[in-house]
Amino acid sequence: xxxxxxxxxxxxxxxxxxxxxxxxxxxxxxxxxxxxxxxxxxxxxxxxxxxxxxxxxxxxxxxxxxxxxxxxxxxxxxxxxxxxxxxxxxxxxxxxxxxxxxxxxxxxxxxxxxxxxxxxxxxxxxxxxxxxxx
Amino acid sequence: xxxxxxxxxxxxxxxxxxxxxxxxxxxxxxxxxxxxxxxxxxxxxxxxxxxxxxxxxxxxxxxxxxxxxxxxxxxxxxxxxxxxxxxxxxxxxxxxxxxxxxxxxxxxxxxxxxxxxxxxxxxxxxxxxxxxxx
Amino acid sequence: xxxxxxxxxxxxxxxxxxxxxxxxxxxxxxxxxxxxxxxxxxxxxxxxxxxxxxxxxxxxxxxxxxxxxxxxxxxxxxxxxxxxxxxxxxxxxxxxxxxxxxxxxxxxxxxxxxxxxxxxxxxxxxxxxxxxxx
Amino acid sequence: xxxxxxxxxxxxxxxxxxxxxxxxxxxxxxxxxxxxxxxxxxxxxxxxxxxxxxxxxxxxxxxxxxxxxxxxxxxxxxxxxxxxxxxxxxxxxxxxxxxxxxxxxxxxxxxxxxxxxxxxxxxxxxxxxxxxxx
Numbered sequence: 001x002x003x004x005x006x007x008x009x010x011x012x013x014x015x016x017x018x019x020x021x022x023x024x025x026x027x028x029x030x031x032x033x034x035x036x037x038x039x040x041x042x043x044x045x046x047x048x049x050x051x052x053x054x055x056x057x058x059x060x061x062x063x064x065x066x067x068x069x070x071x072x073x074x075x076x077x078x079x080x081x082x083x084x085x086x087x088x089x090x091x092x093x094x095x096x097x098x099x100x101x102x103x104x105x106x107x108x109x110x111x112x113x114x115x116x117x118x119x120x121x122x123x124x125x126x127x128x129x130x131x132x133x134x
Numbered sequence: 135x136x137x138x139x140x141x142x143x144x145x146x147x148x149x150x151x152x153x154x155x156x157x158x159x160x161x162x163x164x165x166x167x168x169x170x171x172x173x174x175x176x177x178x179x180x181x182x183x184x185x186x187x188x189x190x191x192x193x194x195x196x197x198x199x200x201x202x203x204x205x206x207x208x209x210x211x212x213x214x215x216x217x218x219x220x221x222x223x224x225x226x227x228x229x230x231x232x233x234x235x236x237x238x239x240x241x242x243x244x245x246x247x248x249x250x251x252x253x254x255x256x257x258x259x260x261x262x263x264x265x266x267x268x
Numbered sequence: 269x270x271x272x273x274x275x276x277x278x279x280x281x282x283x284x285x286x287x288x289x290x291x292x293x294x295x296x297x298x299x300x301x302x303x304x305x306x307x308x309x310x311x312x313x314x315x316x317x318x319x320x321x322x323x324x325x326x327x328x329x330x331x332x333x334x335x336x337x338x339x340x341x342x343x344x345x346x347x348x349x350x351x352x353x354x355x356x357x358x359x360x361x362x363x364x365x366x367x368x369x370x371x372x373x374x375x376x377x378x379x380x381x382x383x384x385x386x387x388x389x390x391x392x393x394x395x396x397x398x399x400x401x402x
Numbered sequence: 403x404x405x406x407x408x409x410x411x412x413x414x415x416x417x418x419x420x421x422x423x424x425x426x427x428x429x430x431x432x433x434x435x436x437x438x439x440x441x442x443x444x445x446x447x448x449x450x451x452x453x454x455x456x457x458x459x460x461x462x463x464x465x466x467x468x469x470x471x472x473x474x475x476x477x478x479x480x481x482x483x484x485x486x487x488x489x490x491x492x493x494x495x496x497x498x499x500x501x502x503x504x505x506x507x508x509x510x511x512x513x514x515x516x517x518x519x520x521x522x523x524x525x526x527x528x529x530x531x532x533x534x535x536x
Contacts, residue, residue, distance in 0.1 A: 001435055002432065002435075002436050002519055006515055006516070009443060009510075009511040009512040010439075010446055010512065011446040011447050011448075012446045029403075029435055030404065033403055033404075033405055033427070033428075033431055033471065033475060034403075034404050034405075036472050036476070037405065037408035037475050037476075038408065040476045040477060040478050041408065041477070043311075043323055044414045045413050046317070046413075048317055048320065052211055052316065056210050056211040056311070057211070057213055060213050063201040063205055064205070064216065064220070066197075066201065067198060067200070067201035069435065070193075070438050071198070073435060073439050073442065074438070075446065076186055076189075076190050076443075076445045076446040077187035077190040077191070078187075079230065081226065082194055082226065082230065085222070085223045085226060086223055088219070089220055089223055092215065092216065092219060096213065096215070096216065108411070110408055110411040113407050113411065114408070116404075135297075135301055136301075136302050136385055137301055137302075139381050140301075140302055140306065140309065141305060143376070143378040143381065144305075144309040144378065145309060145312040160301075164297075167269055167270075167271055167293070167294075167297055167337065168270050168274055170341050170342070171275060172274065174278065174341065174342040174344050174458070174461075175278040175344075177344045177458070178279040178280045178343065178454065180279075182450055183448070183450055183451070186450065190445070193442075200334070207305050207308065208304070208308045209308060209312065210308050210309075210311045242277070244277040244278065247270055247277065248274070250270075321478075321479035323479075324476055324479040324480075324481060325481055328472075328481050328484055331469040331472045332469060332484065332488070334465075335469035338461075339465055342461065344455075344457075344458050345455035345459070346458075347459055347498065349498070350466065350495050353490070353491045353494060354491055360483065361484050364481065
């Protein structure tokens, strides 16, 4: 990802970037991909019927992460309250999805990796929220 | 849209649909399209420089609406808290985008129509939130 | 959807709309919603293991339709070749997903409705492609 | 991104991954972010009116890349023809957007970085297409 490099050259930003927010949006894109991948891998398991709640949370989390990544990328004009609220929903979606994936982590390696990805994104959202409050 | 027809046949729903939520997700898809269209029409205006905040809010609102529409569509397992929080962000994104579009409604017909679409989606989100509290 | 009303007021369009393309992009948004809903309803079925290919095609078709709907909405500048190629992929994705859903239509009403939605979107793409060749 | 790690643990893949396709889908996610960022940075420039075609191609390219990244992530069942066709549209969208960004690269650093990102994604798509033909 070139998010740092891109946002630093935005005409309204001029080098003074919010690094916590940039790390967060990169985690959002990464977590969206991981969640789509985990939903798909769960769907391929023989025991798919025991993984339907996991797939549901994966798909919802992917949608939230993708939207948050796009919105947190923009710097023209301002829409801070929406960014802040989306980061909160994203933090929660990642927490819930991460908790569910952790339940299957011993059985399915893709759930273990996805839980890690969700937890990283959850923390990155929390740090981005703090950085915007300051 | 066939959202009502589709969700009514979901194996966990079996005919007992939340109509306020279904109306809301249809408004979300419609508002996502309208906001992408308004951003694009603003971009085509000679006075685009006075419409950059409007384009920003349009694009953010489209992302929020699209994610909310997808998430509110799902009924397998449960993820109610995420739906509820997304509806709140969507209500706010539509309100802010609607207010900005209203400022340009006298000058640009696409902003007038988009403001209407945002206001309808804002109200539909509010009603869906109430229906889920009950 | 207000696609016709929005696009007719675009400063570069000024009333002279391509109605086949507008009908098509509305079907794309509708089909994206239907496919997400069908994937979710299939996931809720007891026999989900026999529906995994259907869910896969539903999710891919939803992604293609959503992207096609957004791209076909824009009128500023030009990107005709991309619109044309996306319409072709969308036509194919809808055909493949519609064929798969038809296999389960006797058993699952959501697959029957989704097959119809895919077939309508497939035809709308074909007509939009013809309208752009002219 | 953990795409390699995730896809290697998919039950139908079992370690035998198509590395060109995985590199490609990672470039797709990265290019989607870069294009959204470039559209937004162009919108913030004083000379935005000279960048409207660039913004248009950025937004279309972001939509194509995001859809291609999701579709290329899935391995359950099969949908190879759709992946192949989407890779071709994505290669073309990246080429057209890269060419347009290159025109502004001397003036705007964000266009220079975005052009690079598009060119990398274009090449990754070409290599993924070759890998799937084999």
